[in-house]
Amino acid sequence: MIDMTALPQQCREQVKEELLFSMKADLNLQGRIAEHWLAITYEELIVWDEKHTPIKRLPIETIQEARAVSNVGSGMLIAETKEGPVVAARYTSSLSSGMGFAAKLISALVQGEELPVLSKSDMPRYCSNCHSPLEEGTQFCEVCMSKKYAMLRMLGYLKPYKLKAVLAACLLILSTLVELIPPYLTKIIIDDVLQPQQGGAIFLLVIAAWAATLVVMSAMQALRGYIGVAISSKLMGDIRKDVYESLMRLSLAFFDRRQTSQFISRVNNDAESMRQFMTDGVIYIAGHLLRFIFILVIIFSMDWKLTLLTLLPIPLLVFLSFTIWPKVGRRLYQQWRAIFRLNMQVGDTLQGIRVIKAFGKEKLELERYQTANEEVVRHDMRSEKMWQFFFPAFGLITSLGTVVVWYLGGHQVLNSELQLGVLLAFVAYLGMLFGPIQWLSQMISWTSRAMTSAHRIFEIMDTPADVADHPQAVKPDQIKGGVVLRNVTYGYEKHHPVLKNINLDVKAGEMIGLVGHSGAGKSTFINLLCRFYDADEGEILIDGVPIRHIEQTELRRQIGVVLQETFLFDGTIAENIAYSKPDATPEEIMRAAKIANAHDFIVRLPDGYDTRVGERGHKLSGGEKQRVAIARAVIHDPRILILDEATASVDTETERQIQEALANLVKGRTTFAIAHRLSTLRNADRLVVLERGKMVELGTHEQLLAKADGVYRKLVDAQMEMSKIRGVGS
Known part of the structure; x- marks a missing residue:
């Protein structure tokens, strides 16, 4: 008996025959989160709900076939009966492998075949750290993905540019210190310079110092910005390159389970989000943190009692910020999922626009889009409503702190216990202090977005290829x-x-x-x-x-393929023919085209071999695209030739000519051919x-x-x- 999930005792007592297999499903039949259990015996398939009440009992003899159907993020175990298909269980995609084995077991029982043996690949996969189920085809765990790990891994991209990063950090510290000088100069001007007994020379000296401070601060900010641009552009290129390399490394099975349009967002938007955080966000956060520390030191030295009263709201602000952090992360992830589904809808629609137009289903697609769009709007509103509450609350708390300072400090000035310049400088520093704290929630949002993007990027990078080279792979x-x-x-x-x-x-x-x-x-x-x-x-x-x-690279270098679904890149005809041999000469390209019976139609085109074929080759007919694809295989000069419906899109006469050309091509080569005729x-x-x-x-x-x-x-x-x-x- 295979018990993949401990079957509750109440359910086990209801099983009369020998139990072959049992498993827990994590969705109910309506697709909502719930615990259901299923069991398979020689005689029947039984499903219980969360109350351990049997809701389905299907005799094996009534089932014709069982299959596990994968959807986006979830799946269904379907039993085909004489009366029609029956959904036996629903589950998240993390349980796909186990449910696939259940379908295989049921089908074997129905057909009277030898019962399958549970293999390692059939077992549901769980995170080694938190034991949460993992999505099929990935090592990424959304539950326990360490924010610290993601942060350190992101910052690891700065290693090649550490000297520039150190220089930028030094400039940041210096510019932060210089930025704190003007409020102190204000104190000097009011308390020490603008006095009847003081001379104008000191006044001019202080004003000159103020002007010099502004010039130095601007120069350091400009230099820091220049260094930041140099780092950020290269960082963005490095991240995109790593993601793209990871996508190229992954096997076709990975893309079969996912819509390819989502990866455009990961390569561009998520990489940009990470880049912004590392080059702008880290500097922004570090700068405000340094400013906060320096200002605390200054105002403590000016009036420690007033400083302590001023800092009373800060624990409340920090508590509120870290309270909302988990909510921010969850809502941002939900918002991303909604946008992801919307993008999938757009991708499907644009790829199938001919079918939509042919069947006049524009209104139906608009309704589907509107449903997905409304979900995005709902999640956007949830996120924005949260910010619209916290920003005014933060502003109110910091403003009340400033009011307290003016009230207490004003009394001290009136009683000659405090100089006016000190009070004005204190208020100026207070504004610089509360500014970063007021934007602490925004920094949390920025960080959360970057972490979410980093998780999605690292998911691709950490996903192992289904088809990998053997450690001792040979290169014949x-x-x-x-x-x-x-x-x-x-x-x-x-x-x-x-x-x-x-x-x-x-x-x-x-x-x-x-x-x-x-x-x-x-x-x-x-x-x-x-x-x-x-x-x-x-x-x-x-x-x-x-x-x-x-x-694999060496294997495919010696295999030439003409697939049933012809794909041409958006380039010239010559570039497409020479795709497998970029250094091919014009003579080699034309020879391959002649063998594929493509030369005659190519030279009749206005630009000949330099004619651009358009996206997916839409400027050429089906037969022309097929002949260009055959020429591409010819110039590859493979040892094994594969023709998958290679003449499916040509007329009878052209097919005859291509067959004659292929008869010469296949000599001395192992050939596998599929043909509809x-x-x-x-x-x-x-x-x-x-x-x-x-x-x-x-x-x-x-x-x-x-x-x-x-x-x-x-x-x-x-x-x-x-x-x-x-x-x-x-």
């Missing part, structure tokens, strides 16, 4: 192209394998055609061969070396027929066609029948 000079698959099983969701127990031995230089219905696993086969993902079970070998033991694969050395993730047939075109009841024969017959129908229709 040139591979021959022999490929072996041994018992390979893989699923994008661990509980739902797309490929199952694939065994195949491909000789170097052999051409393999991959055939099967949509969803049979053909593209997944290609993804594993390129090592975009790692097989869950079994292994792939190239020239006898496990693919995990070959450096089965006739184009008749020249393949062997055909692999996939059905529901399993390899059901293997042989030449003639061998498979000879099987009257074979899967391949049925696919060919179906295509021929469809061609006849189209011919009649036209």
Whole structure:
């Protein structure tokens, strides 16, 4: 029995059969935070609510299939029954792996297969420090992420610029000291200079000292600002570079679980927030802290009794500031999540704008956007209302302190117990003292925003790659192209394998055609061969070396790919063709284009090979983009060639010409080809027929066609029948 979460005794007593699996879900069926439990036996699936009352009992015999569906931040365990799908449990994404195993177990029971064994990857992952569940695919714990750790790690970016930072710190100290001189000069002017018995020479000397102070202070501030700009620009570049490098290091599975538009905000906005805090915020906070200390020393020396009375409100201000800090952090995080969802909505809408226009769903998308926008407005108002309360409260407390000083100090001046100049200087210093304290809440907000941004940045940096190079990975000079698959099983969701127990031995230089219905696993086969993902079970070998033991960069350097979804960068045609070989000569580029049958249409364009293709190549037709992509693979000169529906977007005549060109290209290369027209694969050395993730047939075109009841024969017959129908229709 696998008990991933201790099943409460009241629930356990209600289980009559042998318990195979139990687990706690952290959301109720409405998606709200609550504790539910589920248990699986040989006979049924049982779900209890937080009161230990069974709310669902599904006999296994009524279930056709079970699956764990991942959403943004959450998921559902769904049981497909004869009456329709039933949501058995909801949970946050931190429990996705465990719920995926539950779905795999239920499906195995339904199909009468061998029950799966719980692996380490199926176990929910928890923070080693606070034991809170971790989001799938990350090491980042939002609960116990140390603010001190994040702060020190942020400041670590200043190390390469420590000399400039030290100089800026010295200038900050000096400018803070100089800034405190004018109020003291005011005291001297009123109490010592503006007296009938004093001469004008002293007055001019003090005024000159005041003017010199202002000049020196401005000069130091300008120099400090110049140094700050030099540091901040480089800091911003360093942070962006590290985030971008981390994104490039991560595997496709990481991006499959997330919408890519969110990373634009992390690379730019979050990095900018960190930069502002380190270059402006740290200086601002440190400057005010130094000013606070220096002013305390000065006013204590002027009148210690009045100073103590003045400082009475400060403990209250500090208490209020640190009381609201946790609330600020929570509300800022909620505000960020709301903005994140709004940005996702915008990203989805813009990417799918053609579909929206085609179905006339602008109003529906506007309503969805308005819902997300209202949530952002609500969180904005919550945050701003909090500030609108605390700012006046802070201002009132500090103003009352100034009133007390004027009242008590005024009495002392009238009674000749205190000089007027001392009182005016004291009030001036008091304004400089209360200024930083009044803005303490703003500093807390600034720091909280920076910490939130730092957490999101460090989440990316600390997330391990799903597909990583082996410590002893080899770097072969040139591979021959022999490929072996041994018992390979893989699923994008661990509980739902797309490929199952694939065994195949491909000789170097052999051409393999991959055939099967949509969803049979053909593209997944290609993804594993390129090592975009790692097989869950079994292994792939190239020239006898496990693919995990070959450096990914070197592996992909010797694999040429033309994917089903053609992507071109926003550059010229020549730049796109030469993407895999930036130093290619114009002659090499044109040769590759001719092999791909792209040269003729390129030279007819106004700018020829210098024609810009636009974002995602939208200025070219589907067939033209496909031929440019083929030319890109040709110039790569790979040892293994992968053609994933390489001729899907061209007409019959162009397809024939490309096939002739590819016939010369594939010589001496191991080739894996997927084609929607089965006739184009008749020249393949062997055909692999996939059905529901399993390899059901293997042989030449003639061998498979000879099987009257074979899967391949049925696919060919179906295509021929469809061609006849189209011919009649036209």
